[in-house]
Amino acid sequence: MKVGAKEYSLWTIAITLVLLFALIPVLWLLSLSLKPPSEIADGRIIPANFSLDNYKSLFEGGWSGSPFLHPLINSIAIALITTVIAIVLAAFTAYAIARLEFPGKRVILAGALAIAMFPPISTVGPLFDMWRALGIYDTYLGLIIPYLTFSLPLAVYVLVAFFREIPWDLEQAAQVDGATPWQAFRKVILPLAAPGIFTAAILVFIFCWNDFVYAISLTSSDSSRTVPAALAFFTGESTFTEPTGSIAAAAIVVTIPIIVFVLVFQRRIVSGLTAGAVKG
Amino acid sequence: MAEIVLDGVTKVFDDGYEAVKDLNLDIADGEFVILVGPSGCGKSTALRMIAGLEDISSGELRIGDEVMNDRSPKDRDIAMVFQNYALYPHMTVRENMGFALSLAGVDKAEIDQKVEAAAEKLDLVKHLDRKPANLSGGQRQRVAMGRAIVRDPKVFLMDEPLSNLDAKLRVQMRTEVARLQSDLETTMVYVTHDQTEAMTLGDRVAVMRAGVLQQVGSPAELYETPKNLFVAGFIGSPAMNFMVAEIADGKIRLPIGEVDPSQIDGLELPQKGKVVAGIRPENFEDAEIVPDETKAERGLTFEADMDLVESLGSDLYAYFHVESEGVQSDQLADLVGERLAETGAAGMREGHEQIVARLEPTSKVKRREKAELWADTAKLHLFDPDSGERIGRGPTS
Numbered sequence: 001m002k003v004g005a006k007e008y009s010l011w012t013i014a015i016t017l018v019l020l021f022a023l024i025p026v027l028w029l030l031s032l033s034l035k036p037p038s039e040i041a042d043g044r045i046i047p048a049n050f051s052l053d054n055y056k057s058l059f060e061g062g063w064s065g066s067p068f069l070h071p072l073i074n075s076i077a078i079a080l081i082t083t084v085i086a087i088v089l090a091a092f093t094a095y096a097i098a099r100l101e102f103p104g105k106r107v108i109l110a111g112a113l114a115i116a117m118f119p120p121i122s123t124v125g126p127l128f129d130m131w132r133a134l135g136i137y138d139t140y141l142g143l144i145i146p147y148l149t150f151s152l153p154l155a156v157y158v159l160v161a162f163f164r165e166i167p168w169d170l171e172q173a174a175q176v177d178g179a180t181p182w183q184a185f186r187k188v189i190l191p192l193a194a195p196g197i198f199t200a201a202i203l204v205f206i207f208c209w210n211d212f213v214y215a216i217s218l219t220s221s222d223s224s225r226t227v228p229a230a231l232a233f234f235t236g237e238s239t240f241t242e243p244t245g246s247i248a249a250a251a252i253v254v255t256i257p258i259i260v261f262v263l264v265f266q267r268r269i270v271s272g273l274t275a276g277a278v279k280g
Numbered sequence: 281m282a283e284i285v286l287d288g289v290t291k292v293f294d295d296g297y298e299a300v301k302d303l304n305l306d307i308a309d310g311e312f313v314i315l316v317g318p319s320g321c322g323k324s325t326a327l328r329m330i331a332g333l334e335d336i337s338s339g340e341l342r343i344g345d346e347v348m349n350d351r352s353p354k355d356r357d358i359a360m361v362f363q364n365y366a367l368y369p370h371m372t373v374r375e376n377m378g379f380a381l382s383l384a385g386v387d388k389a390e391i392d393q394k395v396e397a398a399a400e401k402l403d404l405v406k407h408l409d410r411k412p413a414n415l416s417g418g419q420r421q422r423v424a425m426g427r428a429i430v431r432d433p434k435v436f437l438m439d440e441p442l443s444n445l446d447a448k449l450r451v452q453m454r455t456e457v458a459r460l461q462s463d464l465e466t467t468m469v470y471v472t473h474d475q476t477e478a479m480t481l482g483d484r485v486a487v488m489r490a491g492v493l494q495q496v497g498s499p500a501e502l503y504e505t506p507k508n509l510f511v512a513g514f515i516g517s518p519a520m521n522f523m524v525a526e527i528a529d530g531k532i533r534l535p536i537g538e539v540d541p542s543q544i545d546g547l548e549l550p551q552k553g554k555v556v557a558g559i560r561p562e563n564f565e566d567a568e569i570v571p572d573e574t575k576a577e578r579g580l581t582f583e584a585d586m587d588l589v590e591s592l593g594s595d596l597y598a599y600f601h602v603e604s605e606g607v608q609s610d611q612l613a614d615l616v617g618e619r620l621a622e623t624g625a626a627g628m629r630e631g632h633e634q635i636v637a638r639l640e641p642t643s644k645v646k647r648r649e650k651a652e653l654w655a656d657t658a659k660l661h662l663f664d665p666d667s668g669e670r671i672g673r674g675p676t677s
Contacts, residue, residue, distance in 0.1 A: 169366035172333050177380035177427070178354040187379075191370045 033248035040244050054249035070222040071230035079208040082147040086155050086204045094159030112153035124217045138220045146214050151204040162196025198265040227254045282344030282434040283309045289339035291325050299325040301491040312461050314482035315471045322491040323471045331360050331437050359428035360437040365420045367412040374408040377426045398426045418449045436468040487511050509668040510611035518561050521635045523604040525557040535602035536582040539657045543578050547672035556607050558661035564637030567652035580655045589647045596639045604633040611668040
């Protein structure tokens with residue numbers, strides 16, 4: 001166990017370093033968001049005076065006056081709608097790809113991969129023109145469509161991998177037990193693929209939530225602008241003050257839904273759910 | 281309650297592989313039929329066609345007088361036990377067993393009552409609320425059977441249900457299956473590659489090889505009058521011994537001596553030429569033990585060098601070899617690896633044929649010594665070396 005102990009401490013050090021690297025900027029952000037505007041540049045990591053002014057300023061003015069409330073609602077709505085549509089479509093697609101032999105299967109998978117690798121920035125210009133012509137510029141739909149384009153391949157890939165793991169015998173057992181293909185899918189396959197579904201859902205949600213390129217290019221007002229884009233439009237209290245504090249506060253606020261989302265679904269991502277289905 | 285009729289059923293896979301060729305089999309209502317054969321012989325495919333999990337390429341399948349070819353599995357009223365059990369891991373034992381009934385819209389109270397009755401029968405009552413992951417192999421196997429019983433289906437299909445269990449449990453579950461079938465009186469088709477299971481369980485056994493049905497009959501029929509070399513070599517453990525014999529002057533010349541064909545009932549011997557002679561291990565005996573009057577009446581006494589003697593307490597296996605050119609047959613080649621490897625016949629020198637004899641445990645034969653053995657030649661099986669078909673009706677029919 002001596003070697004084990006040594007290895008253990010090495011791992012601990014490595015993990016601590018990675019955690020520090022990842023968490024210090026977050027802590028810095030938290031610290032900034034809690035400082036009053038006058039102390040923003042004092043360089044201390046623990047604020048001399050704690051103040052919630054930055055947070056208050058985000059929501060000040062209520063529904064009509066707040067620069068943050070509309071974008072927050074937009075972000076949540078757009079990310080959720082995209083996630084639901086992407087997961088439903090991806091589940092069907094992935095199931096077909098994992099289970100059926102049909103012509104063009106490889107083309108679909110290769111196409112999905114190609115789309116996922118496509119740089120989003122190159123589509124922004126054309127989309128801007130197209131959306132304006134179609135009248136969906138600065139709407140939810142105008143953002144949901146490009147988000148689906150990029151998140152569907154991702155979701156399909158994740159789900160295909162999960163569906164392939166599910167023994168085919170289970171489905172056949174369900175068929176023999178009298179299930180229609182739909183019942184077999186819903187009552188046997190879906191519950192077993194739940195970890196995959198949730199994994200894909202989290203990835204899609206985070207992708208939509210974090211997007212900046214489309215959000216800044218395809219929106220022009222609070223009616224559909226999401227948080228990452230809205231942050232760029234934050235202003236200080238006067239023309240001469242930097243909006244650093246409120247941006248930091250907003251960044252902290254938008255992190256919370258992600259953490260909640262992951263925590264809620266993480267409980268469902270239990271590995272080894274299929275243990276005991278089949279021998280071997 | 282249903283009989284199953286397979287009428288010229290053939291399965292050709294998309295890649296052109298013919299897994300089952302023109303299978304004709306009538307299974308009576310309440311009968312327990314075993315499909316047996318080495319791996320890849322098409323037995324599982326045949327079963328899956330009955331279940332509806334595999335399309336039938338040509339031919340007709342009828343269950344209880346209804347043509348089933350195009351019905352989906354759920355409309356066939358069958359239950360199936362899979363080799364790997366295929367239990368639903370996210371459901372408890374109770375839910376697993378009741379799944380089919382709940383799909384059928386049976387009300388909750390009735391499901392509970394049926395599941396509990398089945399659990400009682402299978403000794404699973406204590407485990408009803410556990411998940412499959414927390415059960416032992418034998419318990420999972422019983423849940424898989426319970427899931428089938430609860431439905432009270434027309435037909436039970438079992439695809440090597442015991443092959444994943446360890447040896448001891450397998451024997452225990454084998455008797456369980458036999459008991460279950462006689463209790464339920466449901467038509468049952470059971471697939472296995474294990475000839476012991478086939479011999480002990482079935483009312484009738486259907487032996488398959490390379491997609492073709494070789495012989496159907498009661499275990500005793502298969503054992504005593506195998507139709508060809510394949511069935512002869514497949515059924516029985518240790519396997520039947522084979523050697524090349526020559527017919528000359530109205531006698532059968534075996535490597536161990538000459539036999540008068542009149543000893544063997546129902547034999548229509550060709551005038552001359554080569555035949556393959558088969559004799560089962562238990563048809564040998566230590567010559568000292570056999571009473572003189574039996575020896576005078578029939579049989580053949582000969583001397584052999586013992587290569588190896590294994591005593592199992594109840595039996596004594598004596599291994600020796602005879603000078604014989606190798607028995608060449610495609611049918612037997614299929615068994616190499618399956619059965620012959622078991623007895624160690626593989627790896628013999630060219631021109632030698634290994635013979636296994638099962639002797640009384642009181643026999644005094646010793647390893648590396650000469651011993652006098654007696655062969656009950658009335659039980660000799662003769663086969664055509666080219667076609668592998670049996671010559672004559674055989675000793676007991």
